Structure formats: C-alpha cells, structure tokens
Amino acid sequence: MRLPLFFQGAFAVTEKNMRIYYTKPPVFIFGLLFPLFLFIAFFMGRGLELSRFYPGFLAMTLFFTASSVGPLITPWEKRDRTYERLLSYPLTVGSIILGDILAGALFGLVISLLIWAASLLIFSLPLGNPFLLSAAFILGTVTFASLGTLLASPASDTPSTVMMLSTLVRLPLIFISGIFIPLSVLGGAALAVSYLSPLTYLVDLFQGAMNGAAVIGPVTDLFALFVCILLFAAGAVYFQRRNLIKGL
Amino acid sequence: MPAIEAHHLTRRFGTITAVDDLTLSVDAREIFGFLGPNGAGKTTTIRLMTGVLTPDEGTVQITGIDLRTDPLRAKRCMGIIPENSAVYGDLSAIQNLVLAGRLYGLSTVDRNRRARSLLADLGLADRADEKVRTFSKGMKQRVSIGCAIIHEPAVLFLDEPTAGLDVQSRRLVTAMILRMHEQGTTVFLTTHNIEEANALCTRIGIINRGVLVATDRPEVLKQTFDTTQSIEISFARQVDPLMFSHPNLLRIEQRGDKFRIVTDNPDQVVKYLASWADREGVRIASLNTLGPSLEEAFLAITGGS
Numbered sequence: 162m163r164l165p166l167f168f169q170g171a172f173a174v175t176e177k178n179m180r181i182y183y184t185k186p187p188v189f190i191f192g193l194l195f196p197l198f199l200f201i202a203f204f205m206g207r208g209l210e211l212s213r214f215y216p217g218f219l220a221m222t223l224f225f226t227a228s229s230v231g232p233l234i235t236p237w238e239k240r241d242r243t244y245e246r247l248l249s250y251p252l253t254v255g256s257i258i259l260g261d262i263l264a265g266a267l268f269g270l271v272i273s274l275l276i277w278a279a280s281l282l283i284f285s286l287p288l289g290n291p292f293l294l295s296a297a298f299i300l301g302t303v304t305f306a307s308l309g310t311l312l313a314s315p316a317s318d319t320p321s322t323v324m325m326l327s328t329l330v331r332l333p334l335i336f337i338s339g340i341f342i343p344l345s346v347l348g349g350a351a352l353a354v355s356y357l358s359p360l361t362y363l364v365d366l367f368q369g370a371m372n373g374a375a376v377i378g379p380v381t382d383l384f385a386l387f388v389c390i391l392l393f394a395a396g397a398v399y400f401q402r403r404n405l406i407k408g409l
Numbered sequence: 410m411p412a413i414e415a416h417h418l419t420r421r422f423g424t425i426t427a428v429d430d431l432t433l434s435v436d437a438r439e440i441f442g443f444l445g446p447n448g449a450g451k452t453t454t455i456r457l458m459t460g461v462l463t464p465d466e467g468t469v470q471i472t473g474i475d476l477r478t479d480p481l482r483a484k485r486c487m488g489i490i491p492e493n494s495a496v497y498g499d500l501s502a503i504q505n506l507v508l509a510g511r512l513y514g515l516s517t518v519d520r521n522r523r524a525r526s527l528l529a530d531l532g533l534a535d536r537a538d539e540k541v542r543t544f545s546k547g548m549k550q551r552v553s554i555g556c557a558i559i560h561e562p563a564v565l566f567l568d569e570p571t572a573g574l575d576v577q578s579r580r581l582v583t584a585m586i587l588r589m590h591e592q593g594t595t596v597f598l599t600t601h602n603i604e605e606a607n608a609l610c611t612r613i614g615i616i617n618r619g620v621l622v623a624t625d626r627p628e629v630l631k632q633t634f635d636t637t638q639s640i641e642i643s644f645a646r647q648v649d650p651l652m653f654s655h656p657n658l659l660r661i662e663q664r665g666d667k668f669r670i671v672t673d674n675p676d677q678v679v680k681y682l683a684s685w686a687d688r689e690g691v692r693i694a695s696l697n698t699l700g701p702s703l704e705e706a707f708l709a710i711t712g713g714s
Contacts, residue, residue, distance in 0.1 A: 166481040169514060170481070170512060173511045176508075176511070177500075180499070180504070181499045241495075241497075242493040243495050245456075246491055246495040246496075248460070248461045249491075250512040250513070251481045251484040252484075253480060409456075409461075
C-alpha cells in the first residue's frame with residue numbers, strides 16, 4: 162500500500178463530502194435539530210443541575226452530529242451512480258471510508274465545539290481538564306463518525322432507508338448511556354447494559370474532564386473509545402467491501 | 410509493452426460466472442472495441458479492468474502495473490468514462506473537474522489550469538461555475554469526459570460513451586476520443602453501437618456469456634463471416650415484404666422506408682426484385698448492395714438472430 166497516495170485520496174474524499182453533504186437536509190435534521198429538540202424535551206424547565214447534566218448533553222450533541230454525515234454518503238452516491246466512478250479513481254474502499262469518517266468527525270467537532278464555546282459564555286461552565294476535554298472531543302467525534310460510516314454499509318441505494326435505520330440504532334443508545342440518568346446513580350443490570358454503549362464512555366469522559374467525576378475512569382474511557390473506532394472502521398470496510406456490487 | 414493486459418480473468422456472482430477465464434491484451438495507442446449482447450459480461454469486464462471489482466481469479470496490468478498489488482498507481486494511469494455520466498450534481502462543472510484532478514494527484518495549479526482549458530475545449534466555458542444538476546445529459550457527459558482525461562491518462566476506458574446522446578454531443582465525444590488517441594492514449598471502448606465500433610476501432614473483441622469469443626481487426630472479422638451480403642431497397646410506394654419470395658432471400662428487415670434483405674446470392678435476388686417491381690408496377694426509389702457487415706459477424710459469433 163502506498164500510504165501518501167492513500168491519504169491524498171482520503172483527504173480529497175473528505176473535501177468532496179464536506180462540499181456536498183454538509184448542507185443536505187437529513188444532516189441538518191438528524192445532526193442539529195434532533196439533539197436540540199431532545200435537549201429541550203428533557204432538560205428545559207425541570208430545574209436540573211446544569212453542571213451535572215451538561216456533559217451528557219454535550220456528548221449527545223457530539224454523538225448525533227458526528228454520526229449524521231456518514232450514513233448518508235454511500236447510499237446517496239450509489240443512488241446518483243457516482244459511487245462506481247469513485248471506486249475507479251485512485252482510491253480504495255479503505256481510503257473512501259477514511260474520507261467519510263473524517264468528514265463526519267470534522268462536522269461533529271466543529272458543531273460541538275461551537276456549542277461548548279457558546280455554553281461556556283452563557284452558563285459560565287467550568288473549563289475543566291483541557292487535555293481530557295480535547296481527547297474527548299477528538300476521540301468522540303472519530304468514534305461516532307466511524308459508527309455513522311458503519312451504518313452506511315447496508316446494501317441500500319436509498320438514503321432515507323439508511324437514515325431511518327441509523328436513527329433506530331442511535332436513538333436507543335442515548336437512553337442507556339448515562340445522559341438522562343447519571344452513571345453514578347445507575348446500578349445492577351442498568352449499569353451493565355450501559356457499558357455496552359460506546360456513548361457511555363464519552364459521557365463519562367466529559368464528566369471526568371468537566372467535573373472530575375468520572376465513574377468508569379478516563380483511561381478506561383479513552384481505551385474503550387479507541388477500541389470502538391477500530392471496530393467500527395474495520396466493520397465499515399468489511400461490510401462495504403462485501404456489499405460493494407449491490408446498488409452499483 | 411501492452412497498455413492493458415488481462416490474464417485468465419474470472420469473476421463469479423453466486424452460481425453465475427459473469428467473466429470466464431478472459432485473456433486479453435491491448436497494445437499501446439490502440440482503439441480497442443469491446444462488443445457483446447446484453448448480459449454478456451462487458452460491464453463486469455470493464456469493472457475488473459478498472460479496479461472497481463476484484464477478480465476471483467486472474468490478473469490485470471495497466472501499462473505494466475499490477476492492478477491488484479498496486480491499485481492506486483495503476484488507477485492513476487487510466488481515465489474512466491462510465492455509461493451514466495456519474496458526475497456530482499451538487500458541484501459545479503469546474504468543481505467536478507478540479508475534484509477529479511485532485512483525486513488523480515495533480516497539483517493545485519495544474520488541476521485548475523487543466524480544468525479551465527478542458528471546459529473550454531468541451532464547449533462549457535460559460536457554464537463552468539453552474540451546478541451540474543442543471544445540465545442536459547449531453548453536457549453532463551462532457552463534464553464526465555473532462556473528469557476522465559484531466560490527468561492525460563495513458564489508458565482511457567469508455568463504457569457506452571455515446572448512448573442516448575444527441576448528434577452534437579455524440580460527435581463531440583467521438584472527436585474527443587480520436588484526439589486523445591492521436592495524442593497517444595490507448596482507448597478501450599465498450600459499445601452497443603456496432604457502426605461506431607467499426608468506424609473507430611483498430612481491433613475488436615466480442616464477448617458472449619462471459620467468454621471472449623473473437624478478437625481481431627474489424628475487416629478481418631467481417632471477412633471471416635463473409636457468408637452473406639445485403640441488399641438495401643426502397644420503393645416509391647408502400648409494399649408488403651411478405652410479397653417477396655425467393656430461395657436465396659434469407660432474411661428481410663424493415664428500416665424506415667427501406668428493406669434490408671440478407672442473401673447468399675445478391676445477383677439472383679437483385680434480378681428477382683427488379684422483375685417483381687416491373688411485374689407489380691412499383692417504381693424502385695433506390696437499390697444498393699452492401700458488403701458483409703460487422704453486425705452480421707457479431708450476430709454470427711454471438712448466435713443472435
């Protein structure tokens with residue numbers, strides 16, 4: 162494998178995705194409006210302690226924004242017949258997927274950083290541990306952008322079908338990840354189930370970075386997110402290769 | 410060194426063998442036509458040769474570079490014009506070409522310069538900054554051509570490049586193929602249009618049911634299957650072809666106001682048609698005898714009727 166050519170191709174795919182898919186309605190709806198409405202529904206007017214629940218809200222926003230671009234790209238390209246041409250360019254399935262992941266991660270990173278910066282100003286939230294916070298933003302966005310790309314793997318050339326499926330997968334995760342009920346008060350089976358969600362580790366990492374109150378521990382959180390990136394990216398490569406011919 | 414070399418290419422989809430042990434070599438600077446009926450394996454072959462699909466068995470080399478072991482470098486030597494123009498509707502014409510240039514590894518200066526120059530050549534200079542989704546099919550195909558040749562590839566693959574295009578766009582595509590060929594590019598052309606293949610190609614390969622059944626120069630293929638000839642005749646008024654009856658008359662096809670009559674003895678059939686027209690009082694508007702055609706060779710090879 163020629164790494165310089167591999168990365169050159171991946172970065173070109175990222176730029177293409179940013180130009181085309183950031184402004185698509187499903188990205189706007191599932192990546193921006195959806196987490197905003199969830200925040201309004203669960204947090205507003207309930208007198209919740211903001212500093213305690215804010216890390217969960219930020220993790221949820223990052224989760225939805227970073228995973229909203231990936232599911233759209235491959236089905237959209239298969240529908241518009243551009244996917245086959247993309248495969249014939251000096252790219253591999255791996256470099257296309259890396260380009261898709263980077264596009265999703267950058268989108269999630271920029272939006273969640275903007276929300277975090279605005280929250281700092283408006284609610285006078287603590288800055289916390291900058292190293293852990295940076296790691297949480299970067300690993301979190303890459304993890305969930307990888308999940309988004311994995312969700313694009315079904316052999317469908319109908320973007321709405323894949324977006325529906327991705328919502329079916331993503332929505333339950335927010336209820337078992339310590340966003341609405343903090344991990345510190347979860348116990349027994351509920352806590353065990355929460356460990357199955359990758360979002361749990363990001364919520365805990367943000368809790369550790371902002372409030373110094375991580376339940377699982379930052380090192381374990383970072384390790385878990387890293388493993389999730391590898392699993393999601395490898396899964397995306399495997400399934401997209403397997404379903405390559407379908408929808409061409 | 411051949412520009413394209415495929416050795417024992419095989420690709421199966423479940424129990425179906427789409428391409429079966431295909432071996433093919435295309436010399437540098439050739440225009441190679443690849444013909445076959447629907448479902449014969451043309452598209453699968455082109456996908457295997459362009460790295461879209463990987464073969465179950467066999468190898469492909471582009472200008473001596475193995476597509477399996479060094480796909481990124483091999484793909485940089487080729488340009489692909491797919492059947493459906495396959496360009497990004499949400500990008501402008503210039504953005505599509507610049508993106509292609511970037512994917513082929515051109516520097517920023519080179520890709521911007523080449524993109525502007527190509528759009529002028531393709532007659533799209535005044536629409537360069539408009540989104541491609543507003544373009545006609547012919548204009549999209551021109552953008553697609555620009556994307557395929559922005560890096561001046563050594564090998565150009567075209568999959569049905571003129572299908573569904575108007576006359577102007579078809580001529581422009583044909584002129585572009587010939588110009589690329591003059592500049593030293595090897596062209597691999599898949600087409601249903603036998604006349605187009607006959608006019609453009611230096612050599613032709615015919616695939617049927619996944620197997621390459623013939624490869625030769627068009628004139629040689631025609632002579633090989635020189636068992637029949639055709640007569641093209643039209644009358645001053647409408648006639649019923651069922652009225653023609655002669656033992657050397659093998660087949661009649663109606664083409665507009667003309668009949669193409671396939672025969673193994675043109676002399677006898679021309680005499681018969683002239684006497685029939687005289688007897689029936691019908692004036693012959695035109696009469697031509699045609700040599701063996703590539704279409705006949707194609708039908709003979711693929712077993713079509």
